[in-house]
Amino acid sequence: MTTEQFLYPTHDAFVSESTIGGRPLADLIREIQHIYQADNRPWVVGFSGGKDSTVVLSLIYFALKTLEASQRHKHVYIVSSDTRVETPVVVDMIREALNSVNSQAKLDNLPITAHSVTPETSQTFWVNLLGKGYPAPTKAFRWCTERMKIDPVSDFIKDKVAKFGEVVVALGSRRQESSTRAQVIARHRIDGSALGRHTSLPNAYTYMPIEHWNSDDVWEYLMSASRPWGGSNRVLFELYKDSNAGECPLVIDTNTPSCGNSRFGCWTCTVVTHDKAIEGLVDSGEDWMRPLLDFRNQLHSSTLPENKTEYRNYKRRTGKVTFARGVIDDDTNTATKHVPGPYWMKYRKEWLQLLLEIEKGIRETDRELELIGRDELQIIRQQWLKDPNEPDWVDSLPKIYAAVYPDDCIEWIKNDAGSFTEPDAKILGALEDEKGLPAVLIMRLIDAELSFSGLSRRKGILDELQKILEQDWGELDEALERHSVSRNHDTYKSAFESLKSELDGLLQ
Structure with missing residues (x-):
């Protein structure tokens, strides 16, 4: 008898004898x-690696396995979303589960295949944060979820819809998770059916086998029977043990809350104040993850209101200084608030170097871990070179990488540096000091001219130059002063129009 057989009854015996959530499992x-x-x-089963999705995958796998071979007439796709910044200890566990399902399904002659989807390289966390300078996500600006989680899974489902017409998406959602989740499930349920309509994808229907289970029901199942594709759920239990963190379900719509407190979320999540998941893992012995926690805390610190002006450019990527108008009281009085732009380039460079150093340090402990993809570095480099506010003329990224990995040669994309190089930067910098004209402004004007050179028709070049000249090229104080003058002008203009209207009424 094997260890697993000793720990667990067979799946067949457990299902035939057990009742969970007031319902026989056999039913x-x-x-x-x-x-x-x-x-x-065909079915698409969402698998996050957490307890709920593991139960659903186990139930479906067992249900198909106990059907006659002739009854297994359609395919079941298992899809797992890898954001590329998942909590490291979870990545290997999910990969092992997907590989085991694929291997065992072949042996069991089941029409099941497991797949991992990732965001497009241009939409990853690091490409947006380090490349474009997007601020770390907050509750008010949670830009990461749709790009990194919803879109990859949605694209997978859409591909199957395009191929088969309709699909059924099986999920581990439970009504007990939250009142909002319960309302969403109920609102999209089809009358008289166990299926519901997908909240956003046409021709996709949802099925939630354990929607009425509570957390105790889930753990009773997981700890009472072996996984039908082999192995046990002991590792999963150990991951959850002594943790107040929940799990991050497979995200298929914007109704799903942040997973920042979850051991199955992203280690970079800054939507929550404290990442209890990573803190719990560090406290439970995964001390090698402490640098990741410290790095994440640095990012979170940059989102605090008192720190925004330090970390972020006063201009947006459009080159404009932006103001948001907010209501002060119930009257028409309003105030304007300066909206900061992307992270300053110097912080993006510092964070990239620190990230690579953390990665190298972890690798030296014999852990195969890639915190940032080399394909991401290529795109980040391009974005730095062509940054609209702070173009990286000195082409820093290859130098940063070489400083951390001197023996690792990357073939950087050629002809990537645009029209300007480090010597050009020095010349333009000297002119800026002498004439007071921003070097970036000169660069943008020359770059625009070069982009139209060689064309038989140069229609539009004047408009392009005009757009560049109309950007905010001074310091923040100058922009604030211009904005104040503009507001006063608008106020006087509005008052004048109001008086004129009253006068016209009297003269009629």
């Missing part, structure tokens, strides 16, 4: 089989 398995056999729509 739930029959429901899954009935819905599976009812039509030709």
Whole structure:
């Protein structure tokens, strides 16, 4: 008898003998089989690696395994979303589960394949934060979820819809998770059916086998039977043990809350004040992750209101200084608030070097870990070279990488530096000191001229030059003064128009 057989009863015995959530498990398995056999729509099973999605995958795998081979008439796709900044200890566990499912499904002759999806390189966390200078995500600006989680999974589902017409998406969502989740489930449920309509994807239907289970039900199942594709859920239990953190479900819509407190979320998540997940892992012995926690805390610090002016450019990527108008009281009195732009280039460079140093340090402990992809570095370099506010004329990124990995040669994309180089930067910098004309302004004007050179028709060049000249090229104080003058002008203009209207009324 193996260790796993000693720890757990067979899956067959457990299902036939157990009742969970007030319902015999055998009855739930029959429901899954009935819905599976009812039509030709393939299934997409969302798998995050957490406890809920593991239960759903186990139930579906077992339901198919106990069908006759002739009844397994359509494919089941397992899809897992890898944002490329997942909590490191979870990455290997999910990869092992997907590989095991693929291997065992072949042996069991099941029409099941597991897939991992990632965001496009241009949409990853580091490309946006370090490359474009996007501020670290907050509750008010959670730019990461759609780019990194929703879009990759949605694209996978859309591809299957395009191929088959309709699909059923099986999820580990439970009503007990939150009142909002319960309302969403109820609102999209089809009357008289166990299926619901997907909140945003047409021709996709959702099925939630454990929607009425509570957390205790989930753990009773996980700790009472072995996984039908092999192995146990002991590692999963150890990951959750002594943690107040929940899990991050597979995200398929914007109704899903932040996963910042979850051991299955992103280690870079700054939407929450404290990352209890990483803190818990460090406290439970994963001390090698402490540098990741410290790095994440640095990013979070940059989002605090009192620190925004230090870390972020006063101009947006459009080259303009932006103001938001907010209501002060119930009257028409309003105030304007300066909206900061992207991170200053110097912080992006510092953070990239620190990230690479942390990665190298972890690798020296014999852990194979890539914190930032080399394909991401290529795109970040391009974005730095062509940054609209602070172009990196000295081409810093290859130098930063070489300083951390002197023996690792990357073939950087050629002809990437644009029209300007470090000597050009020195000349323009000297002219700026002498004439007071911003070097970046000169660069942008020359770059615009070069972009139109060689064309038979140069229509539009004057408009392009005009747009560049109309950007805010002074310091923040100058922009604030211009904005104040503009507001006063608008106020006087509005008052004048109001008086003129009254006068016209009297003269009629």
